[in-house]
Amino acid sequence: MSDKVKVTIDGITVEVAPGTTILNAARQIGGDIVPPAMCYYSKLEGSGGKCRTCIVKVSKGSEKDPRPMPKLVASCRTTVMDGMEVMNITSPEVIEARSGVVEMLLINHPLDCPVCDQAGECDLQNLGYEHGLQKTRYEFERRTFERIDIGDKIQLHMNRCILCYRCVFTADQITNKRVHGILNRGDHSEISTYIQTAVDNDFSGNVIDVCPVGALTDKTFRFKNRVWFTKPIDAHRDCPTCSGKVTLWYKGEDVLRVTARKDVYGEVEEFICNTCRFDKKKTADWTIEHPTHIPDTSVIASNHYETLIPLPVIQDDERLKEANRIELEKTTKF
Amino acid sequence: MSRKLLLEHINVPGIHTLDVYRQKGGYRSVEKALKTLTPDEVVEEVKKSGLRGRGGAGFPTGMKWSFLAKPEGVARYLVCNADESEPGTFKDRYLMTHIPHALIEGMIVSSFALGAKTSFIYVRGEMMPQIRILERAIAEAKHAGFLGKNILGSGYDLELYVQPGGGAYICGEETALLESLEGKRGNPRIKPPFPAIAGLYGCPTVVNNVESIAAVVPIINDGGDEYAKVGIGRSTGTKLISASGNLVRPGVYEIELGLPVEEFIYSDEWCGGIANGKRLKATVAGGSSVPVLPANLSLKLANGEPRLMSYESLSEGGFATGTMMGSGGFIAFDEDQCMVRNTWNFSRFYHHESCGQCSPCREGTGWMEKVLHRIEYGHGKMSDIDLLVDVAKKIEGNTICPLGDAAAWPVASAIRHFRDEFEWHVKNPQLSLDTNYGLANYAEPIAKAVSTEN
Numbered sequence: 001m002s003d004k005v006k007v008t009i010d011g012i013t014v015e016v017a018p019g020t021t022i023l024n025a026a027r028q029i030g031g032d033i034v035p036p037a038m039c040y041y042s043k044l045e046g047s048g049g050k051c052r053t054c055i056v057k058v059s060k061g062s063e064k065d066p067r068p069m070p071k072l073v074a075s076c077r078t079t080v081m082d083g084m085e086v087m088n089i090t091s092p093e094v095i096e097a098r099s100g101v102v103e104m105l106l107i108n109h110p111l112d113c114p115v116c117d118q119a120g121e122c123d124l125q126n127l128g129y130e131h132g133l134q135k136t137r138y139e140f141e142r143r144t145f146e147r148i149d150i151g152d153k154i155q156l157h158m159n160r161c162i163l164c165y166r167c168v169f170t171a172d173q174i175t176n177k178r179v180h181g182i183l184n185r186g187d188h189s190e191i192s193t194y195i196q197t198a199v200d201n202d203f204s205g206n207v208i209d210v211c212p213v214g215a216l217t218d219k220t221f222r223f224k225n226r227v228w229f230t231k232p233i234d235a236h237r238d239c240p241t242c243s244g245k246v247t248l249w250y251k252g253e254d255v256l257r258v259t260a261r262k263d264v265y266g267e268v269e270e271f272i273c274n275t276c277r278f279d280k281k282k283t284a285d286w287t288i289e290h291p292t293h294i295p296d297t298s299v300i301a302s303n304h305y306e307t308l309i310p311l312p313v314i315q316d317d318e319r320l321k322e323a324n325r326i327e328l329e330k331t332t333k334f
Numbered sequence: 335m336s337r338k339l340l341l342e343h344i345n346v347p348g349i350h351t352l353d354v355y356r357q358k359g360g361y362r363s364v365e366k367a368l369k370t371l372t373p374d375e376v377v378e379e380v381k382k383s384g385l386r387g388r389g390g391a392g393f394p395t396g397m398k399w400s401f402l403a404k405p406e407g408v409a410r411y412l413v414c415n416a417d418e419s420e421p422g423t424f425k426d427r428y429l430m431t432h433i434p435h436a437l438i439e440g441m442i443v444s445s446f447a448l449g450a451k452t453s454f455i456y457v458r459g460e461m462m463p464q465i466r467i468l469e470r471a472i473a474e475a476k477h478a479g480f481l482g483k484n485i486l487g488s489g490y491d492l493e494l495y496v497q498p499g500g501g502a503y504i505c506g507e508e509t510a511l512l513e514s515l516e517g518k519r520g521n522p523r524i525k526p527p528f529p530a531i532a533g534l535y536g537c538p539t540v541v542n543n544v545e546s547i548a549a550v551v552p553i554i555n556d557g558g559d560e561y562a563k564v565g566i567g568r569s570t571g572t573k574l575i576s577a578s579g580n581l582v583r584p585g586v587y588e589i590e591l592g593l594p595v596e597e598f599i600y601s602d603e604w605c606g607g608i609a610n611g612k613r614l615k616a617t618v619a620g621g622s623s624v625p626v627l628p629a630n631l632s633l634k635l636a637n638g639e640p641r642l643m644s645y646e647s648l649s650e651g652g653f654a655t656g657t658m659m660g661s662g663g664f665i666a667f668d669e670d671q672c673m674v675r676n677t678w679n680f681s682r683f684y685h686h687e688s689c690g691q692c693s694p695c696r697e698g699t700g701w702m703e704k705v706l707h708r709i710e711y712g713h714g715k716m717s718d719i720d721l722l723v724d725v726a727k728k729i730e731g732n733t734i735c736p737l738g739d740a741a742a743w744p745v746a747s748a749i750r751h752f753r754d755e756f757e758w759h760v761k762n763p764q765l766s767l768d769t770n771y772g773l774a775n776y777a778e779p780i781a782k783a784v785s786t787e788n
Binding site for chain 2: 048049050051052053055071072074077097100101103104105107108137138140162163165182184185186187188189
């Protein structure tokens with residue numbers, strides 16, 4: 001494979017196809033060294049570069065030109081060169097800049113997680129836990145907007161928006177009637193009502209899935225439940241408009257909401273249509289496959305007992321085994 | 335009297351008409367370039383001249399031209415950036431108002447050098463009179479055969495268009511300008527790809543400032559080597575300086591690069607000193623985006639040598655004791671001006687003009703503006719000063735386009751050099767509302783200023 005280029009990220013070398021971005025190269029390695037991405041969405045052409053959370057330091061440009069890049073670069077939009085060396089979590093400069101970006105993202109965010117439907121599966125929440133400060137240094141009024149209903153199924157809560165433009169790209173991709181979804185400038189920018197015209201489309205519900213925060217929420221699920229009390233199950237149906245591959249979110253026997261299947265980076269695998277998302281909320285509509293795999297780090301995983309296997313140390317020690325008898329029985333029961 | 339290359343005939347009555355402009359030797363460079371030179375030779379002349387971009391960054395124009403990709407069968411464009419909106423800069427407007435043909439002549443020669451068949455002048459929306467003037471001038475030039483098909487029988491075709499913008503500061507950033515020119519929202523693009531590879535409509539494009547393009551005319555007329563003799567070191571040629579603020583004679587001046595700052599401010603040939611017999615407190619040397627300097631560092635380098643109006647000398651000492659040439663918007667502040675208020679004013683501008691695309695700039699500019707407003711109106715805290723430094727640092731270098739840097743530098747530099755004044759504002763909230771800090775030690779000899787640095 002001579003057409004591959006070598007890139008080293010935080011000391012780990014990987015061979016990727018030319019034209020791959022640093023972020024995607026890091027995703028091929030996986031783990032902690034993957035920069036967080038709030039606006040980049042691999043399924044949406046042209047996305048990325050805006051939120052600046054994925055910035056990394058390029059300490060060596062390439063084999064041919066070993067000079068480091070003068071500024072931190074957005075890894076989602078910078079392509080790798082042969083021999084490039086990238087520092088992400090190993091560079092204090094990057095960590096500091098990233099926490100600065102997270103602080104900036106949060107200063108106008110209402111932090112209303114206790115009443116936000118996105119809580120528990122919110123990228124900004126995760127990012128805030130990882131990089132945010134305990135206390136804000138911002139002592140002014142946050143910008144506020146009126147809530148807007150985009151059609152009867154989606155609600156736009158602009159206060160929470162971090163202007164990642166993902167929904168704009170989604171709307172661009174699913175309809176050609178829309179021109180742009182942002183009104184105004186600077187911190188007055190808002191996702192505009194133009195996007196309402198895009199709602200007349202079978203795939204408009206996908207803007208909910210791509211939204212990294214709780215700015216675009218599903219009105220059929222609004223305030224129904226916290227996501228970590230629901231159980232995600234992969235299912236499919238024979239849908240004439242989309243792939244029909246979804247995740248059903250159960251509470252007891254009821255399907256509370258339907259979303260597209262998301263990968264480990266929170267990106268949907270395949271966009272689904274509005275019929276699947278909003279109208280098919282009975283178990284009978286679907287062919288159930290299996291419980292969705294949720295990473296252990298997610299709060300949603302707290303209801304998933306397959307990961308609750310007692311630590312190896314308990315399995316070795318007779319005394320501890322006896323004390324944890326109930327937990328050990330569970331591992332075989334479920 | 336120093337040499338004038340661009341504004342030589344500025345006072346000739348009717349110079350804005352083609353006839354008078356021709357009488358004064360106008361369009362000679364078009365004839366010379368199209369009839370005797372090849373496009374590559376024109377680029378070579380500009381390279382030899384050492385001309386550096388007059389819009390702010392100071393990148394060598396000839397080198398920028400030589401980076402232009404030239405794939406077969408793909409159109410190339412030259413776009414003139416006349417979206418002059420930097421606070422303190424008004425040289426391009428002056429040039430376009432009075433000698434529109436200088437720009438058009440430069441556009442023809444530059445487009446010929448780059449092989450562009452269609453070129454655009456993107457003018458800031460507020461400059462409607464200038465747009466009309468340019469359009470009239472283009473019509474005249476076209477009538478005289480300098481534009482259109484087969485110019486001067488050389489077989490070269492060029493169409494020149496004027497496009498009014500919407501008046502956004504951000505559209506002066508080259509990729510935002512191209513977006514706006516394409517009819518989209520003026521958000522800067524993420525680079526790479528650079529416009530030289532994929533610019534307007536995805537085709538290779540060169541974006542140059544009005545003054546850079548107009549400077550091509552004397553370069554072709556007299557030759558690049560001749561042009562390079564004017565100026566000092568790597569800062570060749572002449573530069574238009576928009577002088578404003580508390581000066582006796584503010585206005586647009588054409589200087590030879592290398593003129594001492596002190597002479598520029600105090601000489602009767604130029605600004606004639608500070609108005610009303612006041613003393614100089616601070617200067618902004620290149621438009622609102624560049625670091626502000628106290629009087630002592632404006633006139634002298636940190637080592638005591640005189641500071642010159644050139645790219646190198648102004649940036650001597652980095653950001654600790656230097657500033658930048660920028661776009662040549664020279665603003666002088668006298669002892670009655672409040673640096674906190676001025677910084678707040680600049681910051682308010684950047685807050686208003688941030689496009690809102692990337693997070694640090696969108697949120698950070700507003701944050702700095704609010705904190706500065708608080709200090710200026712007597713509600714500040716000591717910790718605010720360090721907070722501002724930190725926020726400025728978090729914005730700088732982490733944004734898509736240079737607007738973030740431009741917003742951070744004036745704030746960071748004002749605190750670096752005028753920290754006393756900020757602290758005075760915080761300590762005397764009531765007093766600072768109706769009096770100001772005055773000149774303090776900002777005009778004292780350098781040694782003192784450097785020791786306060788440490």
